[in-house]
Amino acid sequence: MLDLFAPFFQRLYETTGINFTPFYDPYDWGRLLEGMWVSVQLILAVIAVSMVIGVVGAGAQTSKLRIVRFLVAAYIEIFRNTPPIVQLLFFYFGLGAITPQVDMGGWYEPVIGSFGWAVIALGIFGGSYNVEIFRAGVDAVPETTKEAADALGFSDFKIFAYITLPLAFRFSLPALTNNVISLAKTSSLAYVIAVPEITYTLSNIWSDSVNVPEMMILLFLYYIVLVAIIAWVMGWLERKLALPGYGQ
């Protein structure tokens, strides 16, 4: 694939000085592809973790136990109110030092690597917002609907799982889209713990070849395209799940 456009970009560099090294240098091309792929994996994993945390957290918020409600509130306060970059460093260097490691002869292959810690840290960070987003959705479900389910003999858990949550999810979608997009962009912070995602990769390339503006353009285009895709998927989901006459 590189052979197709390498001569063009090589020529572009020689004639104009515009230097897109990944499009003619096989080493940088490999780095770019890997960076894009790691970035997509990271974003998908972070979104998945944050969604699960959001749903579980919102469920726990409706708990009758005061201690559970307090723990959820404490979690939100801690992780929503501290910068994600600090959380990443704390998880990787702080907790990473006390988690089990496998001796590989001179270095330790940690059970959780930098990618794993990035998923955990950013997932927990995004999850703290999602709890509140889902809570808004849960609160928007009419009391009467829940009472009707109660009258039909549904248990508390079943009311949450089968009645409240599916409706709450629909109410939450617009706010959720915002948070998911924001998370996708926040994933670029993982470069501080050396996760080889796109920002890390391109910044390495531009320090090697001093082609900062060109790589900045690539980075911009990458995120614009990626976020456009995420927004499109979320919009599609919103239309797909819309109930006629409900929440519209």
Add this chain to the structure above:
Amino acid sequence: MRLKTIVGALAIAAATVGTSAAQDVQNDRFKEVLDRGVLRVGVQGAFRPWAFRAPDGTLQGIEVDLAKTVADRMGVKLEPVVITSANRMEFLKQGKVDLLIGAMSDRPDRRKVVGIIEPAYWTSGPTLMAKAGVIKSWDDIKGKPVCGKQGVFYNKIAETEFGANVIAFGGNTEAKQALRSGKCIAWVYDDTSIAADIASGEWEGFEMPVDTVFSNPWGAAVPLEEQSGIWGAFMAGMAYNWHKDGTLIELEKKWGVKPSPWLAKMHEQLTYDNSYLNN
């Protein structure tokens, strides 16, 4: 208006002539230092063991010792001046210091600004720091995680030439912390900096196990217009003698720096073969 332009152009022309005249060899500095009785040498402030502030507040280190040999030879007092990478060349140009001995890598762009003295007195280049006994040659990092600092071109060398998997962090502190906690098998960085870390005593159980891949020499520097004058020639002689009489190798020992093959080679090369005297 027209007149002003002409006068302005003439002023610029005069200034240009003045500058080009300044490029000619001047020989003021050597005499100035002798008259003053004090030699001011720019050294780094916090780079153990090259130049750093000792607990008693004085500046010490290899660079300071080298500066002392110059002052002693001239019979004047030494006044070390702390410089930074950003201001040192300006200090020399403005005459705030007479001489620079401070981790000055000999690069073409710097040669345009200051008079870099040959021979160079030290070199630095990419090498590794690792736990003692783990690494024996550069080949040992193949396919393994190696810590680095983002934006250092040594990383690319470690990846492309030696097949390492470089994990680069934003700063030295994070990268070294990652090495300490065993997240990587070694740290790729500048050999002088690694040697300084090891000499500091805070890296017990770590070593610099491999030779540098290539070296970029560090030179002392005098003002550009004095480079081919007495001051430059005198300093070139000093630098030659540092190699020849083993001063640099002694300093290496004195400050606990790992013996550098380059210094040993220079010592050999710059020792004049006068075996004919024995005939």
